[in-house]
Amino acid sequence: MAAAGLHYMFSLGNREPLVTAPFAEKGTRGWMRAWEQPRFRWQLGLGLTLGIILAFGMPHYFAFIEARxxxxxxxxxxxxxxxxxxxWTTFTIIYLCILLALIHLGRRPGAFVRxxxxxxxxxxxxxxTLxxxxxxxxxxxxxxxxxxVDTLFYPTNPITKDLFFSGHTATIMLLALGVRSQWLQRLLLLATVAIGFLVLVQHAHYTYDVVAAPFFAALSFWLAGKVVRK
Structure with a gap:
């Protein structure tokens, strides 16, 4: 039942349109037309602002988690x-996947903002959850x-209790849900499995953390669809 539910959410996320026109256009023309819409500017601006706040705020939260x-x-x-x-194997795969996904999403403003x-x-x-x-x-x-990340945010204090759920596994799954290319989706889905396995070999996560990650990624993607359609 759980696998069927994840498959349904994965399929749904890639069949339904991310946003209505003009948000769905590609390339420079798509960005220009999307930028003309106040709704898109607010969504993009608020999303970037929240992302920056999280990037600089999470290290302080992780310091609290480590102390417990x-x-x-x-x-x-x-x-x-x-x-x-x-x-090195883990992060080579992760950053290559992020680069490929950003190149793809960079041509699709609607997909990018979601x-x-x-x-x-x-x-x-x-x-x-933490x-x-x-x-x-x-x-x-x-x-x-x-x-x-260790160089920019955690140069002296390694994080070991950032456990449930696996953020690395969930991030690649999230990209797999978000891209519009079938071959890239399959590649990212394989990478999700690989990253989940590698962090287990590293004993950096429990099996429960890795198994739960795709479901939370799917939930986040679904919720984001509700936000960008408002």
Missing amino acids: VGKVLADPLLPHLPARDMS VLWAYCIMHLIRIG WFAPLDPPTGLVLLHDPI
Whole structure:
């Protein structure tokens, strides 16, 4: 039932129009026509503002999360996986996927603004799930090293309790839901599976974090559709 529900949301997100004309036009002409609409300017401006606030606010929230005492969960899969540092492989895949998705979405203003809002909503949801599910990292954790985020936001304090749900897995799933190209969707969906597996090999997440991530990504994408249609 859960797999069927996710498949339905994935299909629905890619069949229905993201926004009505002129938001659905592509390229420079599409951006010019979309920018003429006050509704689009407000959606884009508010989405970017919220994204910036989250980018600079989340490190402070993660510092609070790190200071809490959490629970170590029994995991059905992790004891059978060797703990290895897969950071470079993980983030090479992540940033290549983000680059490809941004190139694609950059030509589609309607799709871009919906994914932007979905990403912000997803992080707002994560603030709630992290609050209500205080967890300590799994046994055998190998620290994930993000060459960009660690340098800009966490140069001295590694984050280990940013657990439920997996933001890395959810982000790539969100991009898979948002792009309009079938081959790129399939590539991003494969990358979602790969990232989920790699963070488990790293013991950076529980299996529950990874399994839940696509569902929260789908929920965020659906909610963003409601926002951009208002």
